[in-house]
Amino acid sequence: MSENFAELRIERVRREFGDHVALAELELTIKGGEFVALLGPSGCGKSTALNCLAGLLPLSGGQILVDGKRIDTLPPERRGFGMVFQNYALFPHMSVHRNVAFGLSMRGIGRAERTRRADEALRLVRLSDHAHKFPAQLSGGQQQRVAIARAIVLEPRLVLMDEPLSNLDAALRLEMRTEIRRLHQSLGLTTVYVTHDQEEALALADRLVVLRDGVVQQVGSPEEVYAHPANRYVAGFMGYRNMIPATVSDVDEEVVTVAAGRSVLHGVNRDGLTAGSAAVVAMRPSDVTVGEGENALRAEVEIVEYHGREQAVQARLPDGTALHVRTGSRLAPGDTVSLTVPADRVLVFAEEHPPGEES
Amino acid sequence: MAERGVDRVLWLLVPGVVFVVALFAYPVLYGLQLSFQPEEGGGVLANYERFFADPYLRDTIWITLRLAVPAALINVLASIPIAYRMRGRFRGKRLLTTILVVPITLGTVLTAEGLINYLGPVGWFNKILMGIGLTDEPVRLVHNYWGVLFSLIITGFPFAFLLILSYLSGIDPTLEQAAATLGADRRRRFRYITLPLLAPGLAITFCLTFVLAFSVFPSAYLVGLPQGETRVISIAAYESAFRDTDYPLGSAIAMIMAVVMLVVVGLVLLWRSTLYRGATGGKG
Structure with missing residues (x-):
């Protein structure tokens, strides 16, 4: 349903904070429709990479291209990427429905169409009955689903997810994991997913990128990374x-x-x-x-x-x-x-x- | 007690309650009953009737509102953009905050002296204006309405700024980031996300700076025109009580002053009650 790009190229992307290198020369090509997981412990640079993609952090070097066009110079509001935040970042003063419709109204979409699409997105995440509640009245899992609905309602060409399940309890985490995979498969959205949980990454992603101290350790399918970890660090992360x-x-x-x-x-x-x-x-x-x-x-x-x-x-x-x-x-x-x-x-x-x- | 949900720790409130009763409730109630015992006879309400019948007294309400409302508005409105840019962490933030907050420590008298030196007829400001030929005679900026307004802004701004800065840092910055990824530019992020979440705090800040400005007294004397356009309500109360030794009338004016403040604050809080006032997602 959304218009996928053919490929998104991340070329030698660097990000430094003072003299600390958070991300060193990241090279990655993401194909349209792909689900890529950035995996690593906290401080490995995976969230930095995601924020650089979203435009929330300026790059210290390198470039990001979508089908050959540079996008790293665009502000986040002009990249057309959807993002799901770790703490959900729902607007507390707006109803669930208005939260989901916010992006549509920012794009100047008319009221009727806005309502229809927001309803549809809420139906997808099975929250139609809660449309008029406020975020504070919802459980953690419901808030998470609102955050996802809000990101996908725009049918973005790329969905970025920053540890979206880390604030949920174990049972809900499994349920939401299936939900995210289901949405990805039915909508065909290109997704970059950040997590420190190898099980989550293996279960969800088509391709894994294992990071450590801002340096890529291995890129591969879940099977490759699980069965043939590239080095002892990746091995340790994969259950060795x-x-x-x-x-x-x-x-x-x-x-x-x-x-x-x-x-x-x-x-x-x-x-x-x-x-x-x-x-x-x-x-x-x-x-x-x-x-x-x-x-x-x-x-x-x-x-x-x-x-x-x-x-x-x-x-x-x-x-x-x-x-x-x-x-x-x-x-x-x-x-x-x-x-x-x-x-x-x-x-x-x-x-x-x-x-x-x-x- | 504990079984009935009353925490014994609440006894620690007793000194505070005694303090408030002795130093606030008692004087207010004493003043209130005094205001109903007019010096020059007449009914119970004679003092109030006199205040509203005499334009020289009655107009002080308007004069004071004309100073306090703009001062509070300017303080709140000027604080928003400055506090908005100072939310994050950056080099020299502490120094900048100190510079912005220092006027609190100056006190009204020093501020007034400074204003007279800089903005007075022979002050630097006018010397420069005349030096570069913008005017032929000094612009009157002290000993009138403007002098008092400047003084209220200088002393009121730090309060407004500090309050608004703390309200703003209580708003989760990822909310604006989320709005950005949803296509909202800087202006619309402020308009639809930050401002609505900040508005209740702005209402409180307005009330506090308004109350501070409404009880203006020293600067109305020092850099104003106390017998003319800055004859504020506290001057009227002071003159009745201490120059004319008519304590009951002075008390009545003080009561009127309190009622005017309560009405303004009440209106602002009424507007605030229509706003979203829940969590703002931040650490605050």
């Missing part, structure tokens, strides 16, 4: 909770053999490591199983948390490194166990000091 220091003893093409936690492990060489170099072994807690077998580690169970079908176990390797395991087997603190992990689920990265961290 176990990061064990190790030393490379042997390299055979893609398979690397390391000594870790007084055991020998085989894993996937992710950083072109050579024998003798210091490395980090990354494993997901759910990939580790209890039992004897290949690629085994010995550990002592330390803490057991009951999670229904599974237990979350923290065990300690002989050298004192902690290892997190999710398992269906019943373990008790003090047990000595053998843990195995398939070699293709063990990622071996170089032991380097990631940028921005003191060595």
